[in-house]
Amino acid sequence: xxxxxxxxxxxxxxxxxxxxxxxxxxxxxxxxxxxxxxxxxxxxxxxxxxxxxxxxxxxxxxxxxxxxxxxxxxxxxxxxxxxxxxxxxxxxxxxxxxxxxxxxxxxxxxxxxxxxxxxxxxxxxxxxxxxxxxxxxxxxxxxxxxxxxxxxxxxxxxxxxxxxxxx
Amino acid sequence: xxxxxxxxxxxxxxxxxxxxxxxxxxxxxxxxxxxxxxxxxxxxxxxxxxxxxxxxxxxxxxxxxxxxxxxxxxxxxxxxxxxxxxxxxxxxxxxxxxxxxxxxxxxxxxxxxxxxxxxxxxxxxxxxxxxxxxxxxxxxxxxxxxxxxxxxxxxxxxxxxxxxxxx
DNA sequence: TGACAATAGTTTTATGTCAAACTAAAATGA
DNA sequence: TCATTTTAGTTTGACATAAAACTATTGTCA
Numbered sequence: 001x002x003x004x005x006x007x008x009x010x011x012x013x014x015x016x017x018x019x020x021x022x023x024x025x026x027x028x029x030x031x032x033x034x035x036x037x038x039x040x041x042x043x044x045x046x047x048x049x050x051x052x053x054x055x056x057x058x059x060x061x062x063x064x065x066x067x068x069x070x071x072x073x074x075x076x077x078x079x080x081x082x083x084x085x086x087x088x089x090x091x092x093x094x095x096x097x098x099x100x101x102x103x104x105x106x107x108x109x110x111x112x113x114x115x116x117x118x119x120x121x122x123x124x125x126x127x128x129x130x131x132x133x134x135x136x137x138x139x140x141x142x143x144x145x146x147x148x149x150x151x152x153x154x155x156x157x158x159x160x161x162x163x164x165x166x167x
Numbered sequence: 168x169x170x171x172x173x174x175x176x177x178x179x180x181x182x183x184x185x186x187x188x189x190x191x192x193x194x195x196x197x198x199x200x201x202x203x204x205x206x207x208x209x210x211x212x213x214x215x216x217x218x219x220x221x222x223x224x225x226x227x228x229x230x231x232x233x234x235x236x237x238x239x240x241x242x243x244x245x246x247x248x249x250x251x252x253x254x255x256x257x258x259x260x261x262x263x264x265x266x267x268x269x270x271x272x273x274x275x276x277x278x279x280x281x282x283x284x285x286x287x288x289x290x291x292x293x294x295x296x297x298x299x300x301x302x303x304x305x306x307x308x309x310x311x312x313x314x315x316x317x318x319x320x321x322x323x324x325x326x327x328x329x330x331x332x333x334x
Numbered sequence: 335t336g337a338c339a340a341t342a343g344t345t346t347t348a349t350g351t352c353a354a355a356c357t358a359a360a361a362t363g364a
Numbered sequence: 365t366c367a368t369t370t371t372a373g374t375t376t377g378a379c380a381t382a383a384a385a386c387t388a389t390t391g392t393c394a
Contacts, residue, residue: 009298010302011289011292011301011304011305013305014289014301014304015189015288016214017305018185018188018189018308019235021185021312022189024319027315027319028318031319042350044350050183059372061371061372064373068187068190069350069352070352071373071374072354072373072376073350073351073352074373075374076349076350077350095359095360095372096372097360097371097372098359098371099373121182121315122178122179124318125181125182125314126311127310127311127314131177134178134181135177137181137307138184141181143294144188144293147291148191148194149191149194151291152191209379237381237383238344239343239344239383240380240382242343243380262390263390264389265341265342265343265389266342
């Protein structure tokens with residue numbers, strides 16, 4: 001009677017459900033990578049490589065925002081990718097503050113594997129959904145995320161104002 | 168032209184989108200908690216309390232599975248909740264191996280706040296969706312998760328067989 | 335009953351993660 | 365031009381997280 005979603009109002013566990021989907025996807029990726037003998041990369045490292053594959057060489061900050069990790073976290077992650085030989089770091093010619101992360105040949109060699117695993121993962125996730133359904137769902141999830149981010153931002157600026165009022 | 172989702176096949180970034188939604192939800196929760204002066208709880212701690220609110224006192228292992236954290240992680244998280252006075256731990260009378268986690272009065276006092284924040288969060292996420300839409304989407308995400316988990320399990324047992332063959 | 339396997343938790347060790355303080359470079363503006 | 369502010373990134377310290385090795389208890393089965 002008192003089941004996990006028994007009497008509760010619908011959708012109240014959306015965050016938990018989403019977190020589980022993310023977790024299961026991570027597990028999927030990690031086991032497939034391990035199959036190929038790659039045991040020293042975390043999902044976050046894969047996310048960094050994916051950005052570089054999609055968008056080319058990128059500054060730290062751009063990667064940081066895209067994969068939603070603090071810049072200090074990115075320092076650690078990129079340092080590891082560098083020590084494993086997948087990327088290099090170089091100062092930007094135009095702006096001395098900026099560090100550009102570049103794929104090495106070894107890094108580029110991983111692309112095919114990453115795309116294969118990503119393809120398998122998507123096939124499992126989407127099953128028999130058609131393109132229209134996929135686009136609709138992704139758009140919906142993006143809208144949800146956008147609303148939350150806006151709410152978080154609004155909240156931040158509100159706090160700043162409160163701080164200024166304290167003068 | 169080469170936009171973030173320009174030519175790519177639809178749905179290929181579902182994992183990234185889902186991860187962002189989860190991240191934004193976590194940020195939302197953390198900032199609301201901070202508003203109430205609670206700065207020493209991580210989202211995982213909240214997840215543990217939520218399980219206890221919903222299902223009553225629980226053994227470590229049950230919580231661990233539900234919130235998708237390793238049992239060793241749970242040891243740390245629960246120890247912290249205990250040191251902050253929100254829960255107690257006691258050996259199970261029937262099974263000496265089992266530790267039951269129980270809410271304290273201080274832990275129960277947080278429930279109202281948690282449900283308020285959770286309610287605000289859901290309002291932002293769902294916006295004007297009706298119950299039917301909510302249920303459909305949650306069910307769909309659950310199916311996706313289920314398929315991934317099954318694929319991960321299948322993969323595990325397959326590895327065990329391969330190991331046995333190595334005799 | 336007694337050896338062996340399975341299960342629940344903890345400890346240890348290593349790494350991912352963030353916030354805050356810091357450095358260095360660029361932008362701003364008086 | 366020079367002081368102030370802003371921005372990119374690193375360092376440090378604290379905590380979340382997981383895998384592996386370990387302890388202790390329970391279950392199994394010959």
